[in-house]
Amino acid sequence: MSNRVVALVVGAFLLVGSCLAGPLLLLTSVNDECVPAPVTSMAGSPPTVGQWDAEQLANARTIVNVGTDRRIPARGQIIALATAMQESGLHNLAGGDRDSVGLFQQRPSQGWGTPAQIADPVYAAGKFYDKLATIRGWQTMPLTEAAQAVQGSSLPNAYAKWEDDATALGQQLGAGTGNAADCSTTTAAMADPVERNPDGSWPKEPCSIRPDPTTGSGCLTPRTLHLVQQAEAAGFPKPGCYRVDDHGEHPQGRACDFMMTSGGEASGAQKACGDAMAVWAVANADRLGIKYVIWFRRIWTRSEGWHAYNNPFGGDDPSGWHTNHVHISLE
Template identity: 85%
Template sequence: MTNRAVALVVGAFLLVGCCLAGPLLVLTTVNDECVPAPAMSLTSSQPAEQWDAEQLANARTIVSVGAERRISARGQIIALATAMQESGLRNLAGGDRDSIGLFQQRPSQGWGTPSQIGDPVYAAGKFYDKLATIRGWHTMPLTDAAQAVQGSALPNAYAKWEDDATTLGQQLGADPGSAMDCAAITAGMADAVTRHPDGSWPEESCTIRPDPTTGSGCLTPRTLHLVQQATAAGFPKPGCYRVDDHGEHPQGRACDWMMTAGGEASGAQKARGDAMAAWAVANADRLGIRYVIWFRRIWTRSEGWHAYNNPFGGDDPSGWHTNHVHISVE
């Protein structure tokens, strides 16, 4: 196997059963071996003890069914958040129209018979079956992935449960080092750019004018391809070209994806940045990515993730890249 870098966020949206009190980790794989990378933090809004015995039992069922089906921890958290919204993690006998159970699935829409849907194991399995058919769900915002399964009249309602689902999932415990989790991000693989037969990158000039993300300057074709692939994966619009006396931005070879309006990211914003950074590293060979900077860490081909030395000093979120993900291309 070649040096294939597949990154996986085990941060605000991946379950880590072994580290309940400490920071969570990003794992990368090199030659199929999971190794630690940047430390990730988690904001908890509802401790597990605030869920009663019935709710915790149903949550454990959702997580265990996901694990048995080799659904990544991200998928398990999406399922938990969905059940929190739909039923409050309770196996309801009824609901809107003919809705039943943890996920308020409807027999009239083909989810199963009332007795089947009333079984939490069956209901969780059916949720995962549908989730697995959604292309790119691994890199979607949680609420979009949940909505793609549920078809709710309130498509944005799932977002508010992301932190709670992440915290509860972490405390219930899943195996973050398993092969299924290390490979989960591969479903978000980008379309590869052209390379020479020897693997080197063709020379490119800053010929795309104007840069469509800023309306000025220029981008290289590879940078434009990166922007297009990141957009297709569901990440926000970046800012790329800018006039500067250093770095790749003035060459049209770098972009910044903002996760906040300016302040340091936390909670769901931090999780989104974690996902963006993981996706970029997973696709580095396919997109010609030279390096990634996010949350005081930098990833390079030669060293992987390591501490970032902010050349500007101070506590500015922009300088430390705690409000945006920076990606430079070859």
């Protein structure tokens, strides 16, 4: 036997031996750590949805629920699931490579939060989605590129192999469910007005409502919270407002996206719901302090009314063209 073969055998033995502190399990190396892998058949076929254990399913359900609460399209939830499958095997790990912690092996030293925060699956999933939202064009990227843009892994192509599993599990858990608009209870009632200065201008407001109740992170201004409440009272879908970004009003807590679909371009009843909300927003612009509205390739401003929207991100992405959500920014 050659020295190279001997070295490989010894290395494999040491890896397995170092991982046998508990019951005998199939193992995988994640960030140079040994963690339980999803169970596979004896023939080596990929795991099916039913083969994830109770802990893994609970963590996956948390990832999907956080994504749904934040109005993240199904594609984003699947990217998050695949990332956690690669990074932790869907286990909430107490440690990992260097100071990595949790489902996504996020590192406190890289600004993801404290170890205690990252160890909370709800927080960890929220931080993943926060970062994903800053990746321009993530909706149309290959899954492994979007995941890598968030994670910065030394194995940038490793996420691709989990796409089928993440898609199947996401579908089982209802990824994207609840993101499509339901305007069946919409009313045409005018919104309650917000306070204005004596000269008619809008008071400057801090981003003081913490956390943003629509995303569970960041903050909103009181005027934005009022918009959310009035839109809900009028029967429109729950929005996602605060997000980390390098432009616009979202990171200032002064903008909300009201999803009409789970990610694709709206049509039929969903398009009609978006049309109705855009009309409602413009009709209430003075009462709510609305700065501008974007919907279906058009933008409304106080000075120009409705006119063509020039997508600054390019491509044919529904999010970039606002054909899947109504965007409202406030003064």
